[in-house]
Amino acid sequence: MKKTLIERDKSLIWHPFSNTLDDITVIKRGEGAYLYDESDRRYVDLISSWWVNIHGHGNKTIANKIYEQALALEHVVFAGFTHEPAIELCDGLKQILPTQYSKFFFSDNGSTALEVSLKMAYQYWSNRGEPNRTLFLSFDGGYHGDTFGGMSIGVKSGFHDTFSSFLFKVLTIPYPATWTGDDEVESKEQNALSVLDSHLMNHGTEIAAIVLEPLIQGASGMRICRAQFINEVVKRLHQQNILVIFDEVMTGFGRTGTDFAMSQLSVEPDFLCIAKGLTGGFLPLSLTVTNDKIFDLVVSSNAHYAFPHGHSYTANPIACAAAIASLELFKSSRTQEALIAINEAHHHGIQTLVDRCHNICNTRILGTIGAFEITTLQHSTAELRKIFLKEGLILRPLGHTVYILPPYCIDPNELKKVYHQLSNILNAL
Ligand SMILES: Cc1ncc(COP(=O)(O)O)c(C=O)c1O
Incomplete structure (x- = not known):
């Protein structure tokens, strides 16, 4: 029987900063702030693919x-x-x-x-x-x-x-x-x-x-x-x-x-x-x-x-x-305006977390980056990544810190929605 891409990956590839227990997701395509897996399931790329992707995926000009x-x-x-x-x-x-x-x-x-x-x-x-x-x-x-x-x-x-x-x-x-x-x-x-x-x-x-x-x-x-x-x-x-x-x-x-x-x-x-x-x-x-x-x-x-x-x-x-x-x-003025809009969305979103969650602290926002720490962390960062991924969110917590660093093309309303979704996830942890 033909092996799946994940099986072939597991037998061939050594991934960075990863161990053999880490789950692997095959990504097939990207568009704007979103990535899509093999079954066309959509994920919001909230870490700009390790902080590199500033204008979104599949940008036609580039x-x-x-x-x-x-x-x-x-x-x-x-x-x-x-x-x-x-x-x-x-x-x-x-x-x-x-x-x-x-x-x-x-x-x-x-x-x-x-x-x-x-x-x-x-x-x-x-x-x-x-x-x-x-x-x-x-x-x-x-x-x-x-x-x-x-x-x-x-x-x-x-x-x-x-x-x-x-x-x-x-x-x-x-x-x-x-x-x-x-x-x-x-x-x-x-x-x-x-x-x-x-x-x-x-x-x-x-x-x-x-x-x-x-x-x-x-x-x-x-x-x-x-x-x-x-x-x-x-x-x-x-x-x-x-x-x-x-x-x-x-x-x-x-x-x-x-x-x-x-x-x-x-x-x-x-x-x-x-x-x-x-x-x-x-x-x-x-x-x-x-x-x-x-x-x-x-x-x-x-x-x-x-x-x-x-x-x-x-x-x-x-x-x-x-x-x-x-x-x-x-x-371009479009990007410069987006930087401001994302910053505003972070302020709105962090306030949502502060209002709705009892297990976060040390919130901080700088430009297009929003971050906070989880106070009652019983999950490993790998487990947290998995929980977020299941909800369609690509996030890579750093220890107790969860940060959101999106491509600048993200719709600010999408970002606000993400924070709301995060508040539900954090409350259920
Ligand atoms: C501040 C800083 N310096 C250097 C590096 C290394 O860059 P690269 O991964 O492209 O080698 C990174 C990567 O995350 C970084 O965040």
Whole structure:
């Protein structure tokens, strides 16, 4: 008898962040905020397919751009060659970024965008005659990908403990996570700043850079911090000339309500890492964006020197074409209005939960992200995922935290309905 797709999958495929007990669902097609399984059952994609899909599934504008580009030029080695889609994309991004950002280095995913920034930061100090700056700073709970560099700076994310003996040394700072009605936020921030100060006092001349997710840590549970705290951290680091790397892999392209999370801050990093929403969720592509100060010292000060990093698919033209289309859609008034409408729907929905459920706390909303914690959790996250899926909702709780991070094309009324549905599910837990 012919095996089902799930049976064939189970015998062949090793899935990410999954164990053999996890259920697998075959998805056949996607349209807007919805995904459909083999029997055409509809699910609302409330996590934008791991935070990448900003304009919805099956977006025709992006799909057509991809088709046209594939016919014209599918790929060319990016060392010694270039192409219009890469140039046009960087030009377009430059227009929505602060003026200092002038140099764009391509790679394929969020983790490698971070790796590149770490290598550039260290190379900068080495070329400046300070090769002893081998330390990086990061926050407890920060997640920056699964490569060895990403795991090292994300050492306190809890995701990679098995590999701790392979990781390079990182100094960590407590993260002052906050939520609506939190009256301890100031003392948490003071504590974090005093740990930062002591690292700076004891190791200031050995630190190359800090890496942080501005305004919200994603993978550690959609943990929000205040803009004024990040401003203060960056100010202290820049006073000591320490480089600052913003990991906007998740927060870029409107996720926090503005173009980038840094648009809500009064400080600017030396490196900006972007990925996920860059191609609207169609193809893997990422960028490490920096300025002339870094570029001039790392590369152009020595015409014979080349920054030692690159991938076979660096700046793939089809991915660049998808990103150009996605950027145009992102800048449209329709998307900008959607960001506001989704934020309003989150406020409405979280209020519904607060009014109807006794088992939630620590609610928080940032831009297009809504999150809360379940207080009486007797279910594993895998069980919760299953319960939600049964109700047609694709959600991936992070520990006790449930978050909703939809594509921007979602109908705000659908989102409100989802919250109502969630309140029934939570009450029945
Ligand atoms: C903030 C942040 N940085 C880096 C990464 C790694 O990105 P990727 O999964 O594309 O390697 C992620 C992934 O979730 C992320 O959320």
